[in-house]
Amino acid sequence: MLKMNHLSKVYRTHLIETHALRDFSIHVREGEFVAVTGPSGSGKTTFLNIAGLLEEFTGGEFLLDGIDVRGMNDDARSRLRNEKIGFIFQGFNLIPDLNLFDNVDVPLRYRGFNAAERKRRIEESLARVGLSARVKHFPSELSGGQQQRVAIARALAGSPKILLADEPTGNLDTQMARGVMQLLEDLHAEGATIIMVTHDPELAARAQRNVHVIDGQVVDIQSEPRMRGLGVVQSAVAVG
Amino acid sequence: MEIRPILSALMRSKVSLVLIGLQIALTLAIVCNSLFIISERAALMQRPSGINEADTFTVSSIGFGEGFDDARTFAEDLAMMRSLPGVVDATTINAIPMSNGGWSEGLSLTQEQKTSTAPTAIYFVDDHGLNTLGAQLIAGRDFRPDEVSERNRTTQGWPAGVIMSRALGEKLWPGQAALGKQVYLDTEKPPVTIIGVVDRLQSPWPHSKRLAEFSILVPQQLVGDGRMRYLVRTAPGQRDALMKQIEAKLGEINHSRIVREARSIERIRGEGYSQDRAMMIILTIVIAALLIITALGIVGMASFWVTQRTKQIGTRRALGATRGMILRYFLTENFVITTLGLAIGAAMAYGFNVWLIQNYEAARLPWYYVPAGCVALWILGQLAVLGPARRASRVPPAMATRSV
Ligand SMILES: Nc1ncnc2c1ncn2[C@@H]1O[C@H](COP(=O)(O)OP(=O)(O)O)[C@@H](O)[C@H]1O
Ligand SMILES: [Mg+2]
Numbered sequence: 001m002l003k004m005n006h007l008s009k010v011y012r013t014h015l016i017e018t019h020a021l022r023d024f025s026i027h028v029r030e031g032e033f034v035a036v037t038g039p040s041g042s043g044k045t046t047f048l049n050i051a052g053l054l055e056e057f058t059g060g061e062f063l064l065d066g067i068d069v070r071g072m073n074d075d076a077r078s079r080l081r082n083e084k085i086g087f088i089f090q091g092f093n094l095i096p097d098l099n100l101f102d103n104v105d106v107p108l109r110y111r112g113f114n115a116a117e118r119k120r121r122i123e124e125s126l127a128r129v130g131l132s133a134r135v136k137h138f139p140s141e142l143s144g145g146q147q148q149r150v151a152i153a154r155a156l157a158g159s160p161k162i163l164l165a166d167e168p169t170g171n172l173d174t175q176m177a178r179g180v181m182q183l184l185e186d187l188h189a190e191g192a193t194i195i196m197v198t199h200d201p202e203l204a205a206r207a208q209r210n211v212h213v214i215d216g217q218v219v220d221i222q223s224e225p226r227m228r229g230l231g232v233v234q235s236a237v238a239v240g
Numbered sequence: 241m242e243i244r245p246i247l248s249a250l251m252r253s254k255v256s257l258v259l260i261g262l263q264i265a266l267t268l269a270i271v272c273n274s275l276f277i278i279s280e281r282a283a284l285m286q287r288p289s290g291i292n293e294a295d296t297f298t299v300s301s302i303g304f305g306e307g308f309d310d311a312r313t314f315a316e317d318l319a320m321m322r323s324l325p326g327v328v329d330a331t332t333i334n335a336i337p338m339s340n341g342g343w344s345e346g347l348s349l350t351q352e353q354k355t356s357t358a359p360t361a362i363y364f365v366d367d368h369g370l371n372t373l374g375a376q377l378i379a380g381r382d383f384r385p386d387e388v389s390e391r392n393r394t395t396q397g398w399p400a401g402v403i404m405s406r407a408l409g410e411k412l413w414p415g416q417a418a419l420g421k422q423v424y425l426d427t428e429k430p431p432v433t434i435i436g437v438v439d440r441l442q443s444p445w446p447h448s449k450r451l452a453e454f455s456i457l458v459p460q461q462l463v464g465d466g467r468m469r470y471l472v473r474t475a476p477g478q479r480d481a482l483m484k485q486i487e488a489k490l491g492e493i494n495h496s497r498i499v500r501e502a503r504s505i506e507r508i509r510g511e512g513y514s515q516d517r518a519m520m521i522i523l524t525i526v527i528a529a530l531l532i533i534t535a536l537g538i539v540g541m542a543s544f545w546v547t548q549r550t551k552q553i554g555t556r557r558a559l560g561a562t563r564g565m566i567l568r569y570f571l572t573e574n575f576v577i578t579t580l581g582l583a584i585g586a587a588m589a590y591g592f593n594v595w596l597i598q599n600y601e602a603a604r605l606p607w608y609y610v611p612a613g614c615v616a617l618w619i620l621g622q623l624a625v626l627g628p629a630r631r632a633s634r635v636p637p638a639m640a641t642r643s644v
Binding site: 045048049052053054055074075078079081082083085087089090093095096097098099102105106107109110111138154158166 | 242245248249250252253551552555556557558559560561562563564565636637638640641642
């Protein structure tokens with residue numbers, strides 16, 4: 001589903017070069033739920049942005065759903081992103097001036113679906129996250145947990161191949177975080193492929209597989225037993 | 241395409257929408273009416289006077305002293321002027337077209353009627369009048385020398401034959417030839433007969449709705465008050481030199497008078513329409529200022545919105561919008577705002593016109609002004625928003641995850 005081989009990403013400003021990712025290799029299969037952990041500044045968001053075609057990479061290879069995305073132009077990347085990726089952001093990123101219906105509608109319009117198809121998808125995905133009754137509400141009228149569920153509905157509506165979530169519970173209190181996590185787990189159980197960045201070990205432990213990133217490199221816990229002793233992600237081993 | 245969600249999003253920022261919408265509305269209303277006023281004034285100024293303007297000038301003098309002889313002075317002055325090389329012809333005249341000063345009378349078709357049928361300007365000229373003016377005779381004949389008489393303060397009645405402008409003839413006798421017809425300048429005296437018709441001859445009052453084009457040439461010289469006025473036509477290119485020369489010579493011929501500065505008809509036209517020109521300049525400045533202010537308002541508002549919505553734009557890109565879609569979003573948004581403003585502005589434009597009609601005798605705004613104004617403002621709006629919209633389209637998709 002998602003395959004990166006020896007990928008590197010360098011941010012260049014006129015003063016400094018930051019090697020955000022180096023020799024970064026990962027293979028996420030269809031239906032997997034992967035939690036990405038790591039210290040702040042280690043490159044997690046950079047990885048997710050490249051995975052979601054928000055940013056280009058400097059070197060290496062990246063296949064998304066079997067498509068080599070290297071050298072693709074901006075329009076093609078946008079279309080691919082629209083079709084294959086569902087994004088869930090830490091800050092929800094709902095459009096404040098649009099009601100829930102119109103918010104979920106945004107990526108569907110970019111897709112070019114007709115009105116009936118869009119309506120069906122919007123209603124289905126809002127029902128899936130349990131917010132059917134609120135279609136006419138505006139984001140500011142909802143709790144944080146509800147807003148994130150709308151964002152998940154928006155990510156789901158286009159039937160993407162993969163869901164990418166960057167600290168999806170980072171702005172939520174524990175109870176709401178549990179609700180959102182439960183929703184992601186349910187989606188996974190229904191067959192969704194999910195990559196989630198989190199700094200919460202408890203949440204990471206609930207994922208099927210853990211990937212630890214340090215200094216722009218993947219440290220796969222299962223294949224790297226020495227990491228255990230460091231106690232960085234103690235609970236991450238559980239899943240097979 | 242995206243008009244409905246754009247519209248509903250706009251409805252959530254009503255204050256900005258109302259402000260920019262009203263600005264566009266006012267601009268449309270004022271620009272349409274101003275342009276119409278400008279075009280009306282331009283049309284007024286472009287009307288031909290019917291006379292040769294390029295080579296003609298007028299000069300006048302006031303005699304003083306007990307024994308000042310008007311008739312003799314006329315004869316001497318005219319003989320002098322007509323003999324000068326470069327002078328085509330010269331005539332006595334009492335008023336100049338477009339000069340805003342002259343003599344007018346009412347014309348009646350019957351002796352019994354209480355109110356006149358039409359007003360007219362009166363030009364007193366001699367048998368050289370028609371030729372000096374350069375007016376085009378389209379029917380009948382010019383005055384003969386023996387038809388020219390003297391008119392003083394006590395003279396009653398009018399000469400038997402006059403020459404009339406075509407517009408006046410059509411007013412008096414619609415659909416009929418004016419030549420040979422009779423009309424009363426004074427209902428207690430015999431009528432005058434139309435012996436000639438000129439194509440056009442503007443009155444001294446170009447702004448008069450009633451008699452701008454209504455004129456009569458009367459073969460008389462005004463004597464007895466020591467005032468003389470001449471109209472002189474020169475060969476092309478010699479007018480300015482002859483103006484100075486004649487001004488000086490008139491003083492030399494007769495010392496008991498003051499010669500007034502000679503003035504070209506072009507200058508008189510310029511002065512006659514100076515208010516119109518000032519009005520056109522002011523309105524042009526108003527239009528330009530309004531368009532610039534509106535464009536800047538749109539640029540400012542759009543720039544602000546782009547900056548304010550940077551993260552939202554990034555999110556839209558992350559959700560799959562191409563650069564073109566973001567660009568189109570802002571162009572469409574501007575189109576929606578402009579259209580709302582124009583809808584109000586169209587009503588205001590017609591309302592403003594009605595107000596001008598009621599208070600300033602303005603004419604009805606032709607239907608195509610408002611649609612044309614709308615198209616112009618649509619284009620202006622799209623051009624104004626293009627810069628900010630392009631900036632928006634360059635917001636990187638990573639803005640969705642990178643910015644807080
Ligand atoms: N646009 C950028 N320009 C320069 N450096 C960047 C940019 N984005 C991220 N970085 C740097 O890349 C490294 C990885 O950042 P990031 O992927 O955001 O880390 P994480 O999400 O794990 O906290 C950091 O050192 C960060 O400062
Ligand atoms: Mg991060």
